[in-house]
Amino acid sequence: MYAARLGAEPCVSRGPDQRYYAASTMKIAVLAALCRSGLDLDAPVLVENCFTSAVPGPAYRLPPDREVDAGTWRMLGRRVPLRWLAERMVQHSSDLATNICLAQVGVEAVAEVWRLAGARHSVTRRGIEDAGARAAGVTNLVTAADLVRLLCWLPSEQLELLAGNVHxxxxxxxxxxxxxxxxxxGWVRGVRHSAGIVRPPDAAPYAVAICYAGPLASGEAFGDPAARMLARVSARLWERRHDLVTVRATGSPPRAAD
Structure with missing residues (x-):
C-alpha cells in the first residue's frame, strides 16, 4: 500500500516496492502509451480476437468467458475507433480492448511510459491470457509506489477517462x-488491486494504491471479499484526509500471486 498527497512524501507506506501480478492495473500504462503514441485515435480498427504471443509460438485468443465487458465482445468483426477501445479498456476493464490497444503500441512503448513516470519495479511484458508467455515466466508486475507514480504523471485528460471507471x-x-x-x-483469483487519485471537495487531493494478494480475492468483479477490504482501507484514508501525516505501517505485505 502507498498513499500520499500529490507532490508530497507518502503518508502511509507498507511494502511499497513489493511486486505483485498486475492484473488489470497494467491497463493504465497501456492507456498512457496509446495516448502518447501519435496514432490517430479516431481511426477505425478491426475488433478481432487473435494476438501475437510475447514468446515464439502460436497466436493466442481470449476465451469468451474471460471478457468482463460484453460491449466490446459484441463488436467482434467490426471496426471501431481506437479511442472507443481505449475507453472500454479503462472504464469497463475490457481485456479484448486491452490486447488490441497493446498490439497497436507494443510493449516497448508501455515500458517507456513506466520509465518516464519514474517507476522502479513495474513491467508490462505481455497481453492478457497469453498462456505461452505466462508459461515461459513472462508476466506483468506492479508495485503500489509505482502505480502512484504513474497516476501522478498522467495528464488530466487521461485521468478524466479513469474517472469514468464503472467498477x-x-x-x-x-x-x-x-x-x-x-x-x-484489477482482479484475478488471489489478487485484488486498486489505485487512484482522489479529489475531496474540502481537502487536498491524494493518491493511493492498495495491492492485495491472498485468499480473500475471489477473482470476481462483483462480490469479492478482497474488494470490501480495500473499500474499508479507502474509507479510513478518507476519514484522515484533513490530517494525512507520514506513517509507515509495519509488517510484511502478502506475497505476490500470478
Missing part, C-alpha cells in the same frame, strides 16, 4: 457518493 467495488466504494476519483482496479 466501483473497492477504492471508490470507500468514498462518499459523488467524490471525484480517477482510478483503475
Amino acid at each position: 466501483r467495488e473497492d477504492l471508490a466504494a470507500g468514498l462518499p457518493d459523488g467524490t471525484w476519483v480517477a482510478f483503475k482496479n
Whole structure:
C-alpha cells in the first residue's frame, strides 16, 4: 500500500516496492502509451480476437468467458475507433480492448511510459491470457509506489477517462457518493488491486494504491471479499484526509500471486 498527497512524501507506506501480478492495473500504462503514441485515435480498427504471443509460438485468443465487458465482445468483426477501445479498456476493464490497444503500441512503448513516470519495479511484458508467455515466466508486475507514480504523471485528460471507471467495488466504494476519483482496479483469483487519485471537495487531493494478494480475492468483479477490504482501507484514508501525516505501517505485505 502507498498513499500520499500529490507532490508530497507518502503518508502511509507498507511494502511499497513489493511486486505483485498486475492484473488489470497494467491497463493504465497501456492507456498512457496509446495516448502518447501519435496514432490517430479516431481511426477505425478491426475488433478481432487473435494476438501475437510475447514468446515464439502460436497466436493466442481470449476465451469468451474471460471478457468482463460484453460491449466490446459484441463488436467482434467490426471496426471501431481506437479511442472507443481505449475507453472500454479503462472504464469497463475490457481485456479484448486491452490486447488490441497493446498490439497497436507494443510493449516497448508501455515500458517507456513506466520509465518516464519514474517507476522502479513495474513491467508490462505481455497481453492478457497469453498462456505461452505466462508459461515461459513472462508476466506483468506492479508495485503500489509505482502505480502512484504513474497516476501522478498522467495528464488530466487521461485521468478524466479513469474517472469514468464503472467498477466501483473497492477504492471508490470507500468514498462518499459523488467524490471525484480517477482510478483503475484489477482482479484475478488471489489478487485484488486498486489505485487512484482522489479529489475531496474540502481537502487536498491524494493518491493511493492498495495491492492485495491472498485468499480473500475471489477473482470476481462483483462480490469479492478482497474488494470490501480495500473499500474499508479507502474509507479510513478518507476519514484522515484533513490530517494525512507520514506513517509507515509495519509488517510484511502478502506475497505476490500470478
